[in-house]
Every structure is written in C-alpha cells, then in structure tokens.
Amino acid sequence: MRAEDQKAILAIALHAAFADGAKDDREREEVRRIAESLASASPAIDLRALYQDVLLKRFGLGQAVSALSDEGLRHYAYEMALGVCEADGRTTAAERRFLDELKASLGLGNEKAGAIERELDPFVAATSTVTASDAGSDNAQLDQSILNYALLNGALELLPQSWASMVIIPLQIKMVYGIGQAHGVVLVLRETYQSLLGPARDLQTRYLPQIEQKAATLDAGQVMAMIRGRQGSPA
Known part of the structure; x- marks a missing residue:
C-alpha cells in the first residue's frame, strides 16, 4: 500500500473518530496531544501534521476519499x-x-455498504458478549467498552505495523475521549487525565490475562477475519 493510500485511510479513520462531536477546543487539544504521543507508531506519515490537517479541515473527507482510486482501498x-x-x-x-x-x-451504494456492515456486525456482537455482571449500569458498560477496545487493539498488533497503526491510533484516541466523556471531565487538564490512569491500570490488571489468552489463539488470518466480521474459530 502506498504512503498516499495509508495517509488517506488514516485521515478517514481520524474523521470517524471525531464524528461523534469533539467540539470543545480544550478537548481537541487533549486529543491532539494523545495523537502526538503515538506519532512514532507510523514513521512513514507525519501524524502530527495529518491530525492538525484533519482537525482544522485542511484535509477534508472528500480529499481523503479522492486519493483512493482503487475500489478495494x-x-x-x-x-x-x-x-x-x-x-x-x-x-x-x-x-x-x-x-x-x-x-x-x-x-459504494447501499448494497455494497450494507454488505460491509453485515460482515462487521458479527464481530461487534461477539465482543459485546464480554460483559460485567451488572451490564445495565454505566460502569459495566464502560468496562465492557474498554475491554472491547483492548481486545481489538491487541488483535490488530498481530498485523504488519503500518496496517495496524492506521486503525489503532484513531481507536485509542476515540477510547480515551469516550472515557473522558463518561466521567464528565475536560480532557485537556493534565491532572484530570492523570486521574484516569489509576482506573485504567486497575482495568488492565483485571482484563490483561483474558486479552493475552485470547490473542494467543489467533493467527494473522483470523485477525483479518475478525476485523472484517468473519470471525474464525481459534486454534
């Protein structure tokens, strides 16, 4: 995949991460800081510049789409x-x-897009089965959401780095922004962000063995099947 294609797909993923309304300038600043901290994961792309271009609408969705001439991409x-x-x-x-x-x-049209959505639905449903005992509470839903992100990001790490980075970076940005919203905090405040690290470490301790056990059963083919919604049976 060309660097131009990677940049366009990452830009589209960033647009998706911001689609649910990160409007506050202070919140945007914190998301920008997180993206900069992850920039080394994609050395072929200037992630800081791309993030700012997307955020400031210098690299719009239409521009990113027009860079992808191949239907498969x-x-x-x-x-x-x-x-x-x-x-x-x-x-x-x-x-x-x-x-x-x-x-x-x-x-894509409704038919092609619908087929893609139906392919992904089984994976979304599968990850949603890993729930806390009190699934109706806000805390249980947040725990489930974090675990879903961790499982998906852990599986993506098995892919080649340039492919994994295109999805992991916006997923991590979206996850941290969602945690901030759930706690009603302004993410730009460093002390507020630090207050999230304690619960995050606790969740890591509780869920890491499950994530490692799950990831150990997957090969690269099964990871791609999970991403596309065609989840294979672990070996």
Whole structure:
C-alpha cells in the first residue's frame, strides 16, 4: 500500500473518530496531544501534521476519499471507519450521518455498504458478549467498552505495523475521549487525565490475562477475519 493510500485511510479513520462531536477546543487539544504521543507508531506519515490537517479541515473527507482510486482501498477505508465508529459497541446518530456521507463519497451504494456492515456486525456482537455482571449500569458498560477496545487493539498488533497503526491510533484516541466523556471531565487538564490512569491500570490488571489468552489463539488470518466480521474459530 502506498504512503498516499495509508495517509488517506488514516485521515478517514481520524474523521470517524471525531464524528461523534469533539467540539470543545480544550478537548481537541487533549486529543491532539494523545495523537502526538503515538506519532512514532507510523514513521512513514507525519501524524502530527495529518491530525492538525484533519482537525482544522485542511484535509477534508472528500480529499481523503479522492486519493483512493482503487475500489478495494475504498472498501477497506469504509471498513476501517465503520470499525472505529462501532468499536464501543454502539453507533451514535452523528456517527451514522458521517458513515452515510462517507458511503456516498466512496461511491459504494447501499448494497455494497450494507454488505460491509453485515460482515462487521458479527464481530461487534461477539465482543459485546464480554460483559460485567451488572451490564445495565454505566460502569459495566464502560468496562465492557474498554475491554472491547483492548481486545481489538491487541488483535490488530498481530498485523504488519503500518496496517495496524492506521486503525489503532484513531481507536485509542476515540477510547480515551469516550472515557473522558463518561466521567464528565475536560480532557485537556493534565491532572484530570492523570486521574484516569489509576482506573485504567486497575482495568488492565483485571482484563490483561483474558486479552493475552485470547490473542494467543489467533493467527494473522483470523485477525483479518475478525476485523472484517468473519470471525474464525481459534486454534
């Protein structure tokens, strides 16, 4: 995959991560800081510049789409955007509008886009089965969302680094922003962000053995099947 294609797909994924309304300038600043801390994961792309271009609308969705002349890459871009929007097990109205706009821009049509969405649905449903005992509470839903992100990001680490980075970076940004929203905090405040690290370490301690056990059973083919919604049986 060309660097131009990687940049376009990552830009589309970033647009997807912001689709649910990161409007506050202070919140945007914190998300920018997180993206900069992850920039080394994708050395072929200036992630800081790309993040700012997307955030400041210098690299719009239409520009990113027009850079993808290959139909297969357009399908892949929609899959990645859909995966980002559905990573927490739900799609907001704003994310749905974004996906509809992206679908039209990519020229996929309802039939092709619907097929992609049906392929991804089994994976979203599968990750949603890992729940806390009190699934109706906000804390249980947040725990489930974090675990879903961890399982998906852990599986993506088995892919070649340039492919994994395109999805992991926006997923991590979306996860941290979602945690901040759930706690009603302004993420730009360093002390507020630090207050999230304690619960995050606790969740890591509780869930890391499950994640390691799950990831150990997967090969690269099964990871791609999970991402595309065709989850294979672990060996």
